[in-house]
Amino acid sequence: MTALDPPRVGLCRIEDIGEGEARGFGPVEGYRRKIIVVRKERRLHAWLDACPHYPQGTPMAWRSDAYLSGDGRHIACHSHGALFDIETGECVLGPCLGQGLTRVELTVTEEGKVIATLPKEEKAL
Numbered sequence: 001m002t003a004l005d006p007p008r009v010g011l012c013r014i015e016d017i018g019e020g021e022a023r024g025f026g027p028v029e030g031y032r033r034k035i036i037v038v039r040k041e042r043r044l045h046a047w048l049d050a051c052p053h054y055p056q057g058t059p060m061a062w063r064s065d066a067y068l069s070g071d072g073r074h075i076a077c078h079s080h081g082a083l084f085d086i087e088t089g090e091c092v093l094g095p096c097l098g099q100g101l102t103r104v105e106l107t108v109t110e111e112g113k114v115i116a117t118l119p120k121e122e123k124a125l
Contacts, residue, residue: 007118011037014112017044022067022075024049028118033057035104035116036067038075040086046104046116047089051077053096075101 011025017039024034034049049067050057061067062078069076074083074092082094089101105117 006120008107008115009118011035011106011114011116014044014108014114017114020068020072021065023065024061024067025116031118034059036060036075036101037106037114038067038086043087044106044108044114045086045089046106047075047084047101048104048119050102051080051082051096052091052099052101053077053080053082053094 009028017023017037019039019042022036022038024036026034035046036049037044037046048057049059051060058077058079060075060077060079066078067075069083075086076083077094080095082096083092084090084101085092089103091097091099102119104119107115109115
């Protein structure tokens with residue numbers, strides 16, 4: 001890894017997130033946002049916890065780890081009522097149609113550790 005590479009941080013172990021569950025991690029040191037990790041159909045998807053309805057992004061959970069809609073089919077912004085596709089991050093309902101969440105790339109090690117590659121633009125000033 002070089003100084004130009006985005007930072008990577010360990011979040012959890014893969015078994016810490018059950019099927020159909022979402023969890024928030026962080027914010028990690030030097031960053032403003034939590035990272036939302038959702039497990040759907042045995043795959044992990046990760047997004048910054050920042051609803052695009054406002055330019056600075058609004059945290060979406062109404063309580064710790066409450067990121068999913070009532071039926072568990074979407075990521076929900078409980079501040080605005082927006083719903084986002086778990087797999088693509090695209091807004092499918094609400095005031096931010098046509099916008100989407102910022103993806104966070106994940107790697108799962110052979111030992112089952114979940115590692116996030118943090119987006120450069122999220123780094124706190």
